[in-house]
Amino acid sequence: MLILGFESTAHTFGAAVALSNAKKGEELSPKNTKIIAENDKKYPSLKEGFIPRKLADFHAKNFDEILGNTLKTAGAAISDLDAVCYSYGPGIGHSLHVGYVAAKSISVSRNIPLIPVNHALSHIEIARFHSGYKDPLAIYVSGGNTQLLILEKFGSHAKYRVLGETLDIGVGNFLDHVGRHFMLTPPDAVGVLKEAQKGTQLVDMPYSIKGMNTSYTGLLTTATKMDPKKIPIENICLSSQEYAFSMLLEASERALALTGKKQIVGVGGNYRNKRLQEMTLELAKEQNAVCHFPSFELLGDNAGMITITGALQFHSNCFDETLLPNQKARADAEKVGWWL
Ligand code: MG
Numbered sequence: 001m002l003i004l005g006f007e008s009t010a011h012t013f014g015a016a017v018a019l020s021n022a023k024k025g026e027e028l029s030p031k032n033t034k035i036i037a038e039n040d041k042k043y044p045s046l047k048e049g050f051i052p053r054k055l056a057d058f059h060a061k062n063f064d065e066i067l068g069n070t071l072k073t074a075g076a077a078i079s080d081l082d083a084v085c086y087s088y089g090p091g092i093g094h095s096l097h098v099g100y101v102a103a104k105s106i107s108v109s110r111n112i113p114l115i116p117v118n119h120a121l122s123h124i125e126i127a128r129f130h131s132g133y134k135d136p137l138a139i140y141v142s143g144g145n146t147q148l149l150i151l152e153k154f155g156s157h158a159k160y161r162v163l164g165e166t167l168d169i170g171v172g173n174f175l176d177h178v179g180r181h182f183m184l185t186p187p188d189a190v191g192v193l194k195e196a197q198k199g200t201q202l203v204d205m206p207y208s209i210k211g212m213n214t215s216y217t218g219l220l221t222t223a224t225k226m227d228p229k230k231i232p233i234e235n236i237c238l239s240s241q242e243y244a245f246s247m248l249l250e251a252s253e254r255a256l257a258l259t260g261k262k263q264i265v266g267v268g269g270n271y272r273n274k275r276l277q278e279m280t281l282e283l284a285k286e287q288n289a290v291c292h293f294p295s296f297e298l299l300g301d302n303a304g305m306i307t308i309t310g311a312l313q314f315h316s317n318c319f320d321e322t323l324l325p326n327q328k329a330r331a332d333a334e335k336v337g338w339w340l
Contacts, residue, residue, distance in 0.1 A: 001082040003314060004070075004106065005307030007040070008099030009091025009119045010143075011050060013059035014040030014303030015066045017074035018311045028312055028338070030130060035304040037073035039066045056094035063102055070303075078110060085115035085310025087122065089329030090144065096325035115310045116323040119301075120145060120331040121160065125312060126305035127265035131292035134339075137163075137261045139252050139280065140331075142268035143172035146248065148212055148255045149331060151339055157318070158339035160332045163255045164212025171244050172270040174216040178240050181224045182233055192237045193273055199238025203231055207243060212251045212258075219243055245276050249283050256287050264291040269300045312338045 001022075007014040020033035043050070043058045071077065086103035089096055107114035124138040138149040138160075146166040151158045169177075175189035184191030203226070206218035223240045252264070266280045271293050284291035298305060313319040318337030 002076060002080050003307055003311050004081050004084045005303050005310045006086040006099040006102050007301055007303040007306045008059050008095045009087050011043040012040050012301040013062050015070040016303035016307040017070055018307040020311055028315055033311055037070045038304050039069045052092050052094035056098050059095050059098040081112055083113040083115055083314045085117050087119040087306045088116035088323050089326035093327045100325045114321045115313050115319045117306045117309045118329050118331055118334050121334050122305040122309035123267040125309045126298050127267045127292055127294050129308055133263040136263035136265045137255050139266050140268045141171050141270040144170050146170045148252055150259055158336040162332045164251045167213050167215045168217045174220050177220055178223050195234045195237035196241045198234040201235050203235055203239045205239050205243045209247045209250055212254050214247045214251050245279050249279055253283055262289045264289050266293045272296055272299050
């Protein structure tokens, strides 16, 4: 089967084609299912953040080129496709609709199934797909999302259950804010990491964990009230990171203790942070668990993970064509019909 997929939840507009040789009833794996073409463009956002209308214009403008290049690399025509998928949420409404219109128009004109894919779910599923882990604790950390999830059986299918999550903003959002406030280079979480690597001393910050939930706005208020003339910026960044990650991983440790899971996947754009990976590996070692992080490219938003998840859904006939773009879609609302 040949599947085309679109990603357009936020700054990335991307398309990918997956080819699968899996037979009916056979489990999809990296051996029988591969991304054979992928292209994307990212909206430049450093100065003004994301302006929804401008994001959607950017995606729409790049649609022709991205789709054309992706099909060309795949050596495929639209008429060769068996299904088309797109990420229907969570994300920014304006940009979600560009992906929807792109996929829906191809689905209608070619009379092939339309598969709405949950973006958050695909961040986890791409990690399970490549690691082969059947039953991990997923630590999902991005700008907008910070959640701990596990799979649970519900009759004939499975669902993700959110064991804990942020009570306010995502870890990524917190670190981006700190980066922008102090005008770091770049002015986001990457800038915070760069400064933190030079840090030598922790400063006091609020540590807020309630059960398996965490909260980051207290940290944000404290960090942005600090005066870099009195406290070196590298120590503010070091402390911001260490406190945020420690809270998240203490919650994760509680989740492991509660569930007895022995596999961990760390997913979402903020898992590109090597310090967070290092701390997660330490936790895994202490808990006798194995741990997997997707590659650098697959940790950020990408059309490949959407398309692989679309392929899993198509192959197991587990999708709802009537779903519309949904800014607040949640991973725990999805049926996971391919979980064995
Ligand atoms: Mg994402």
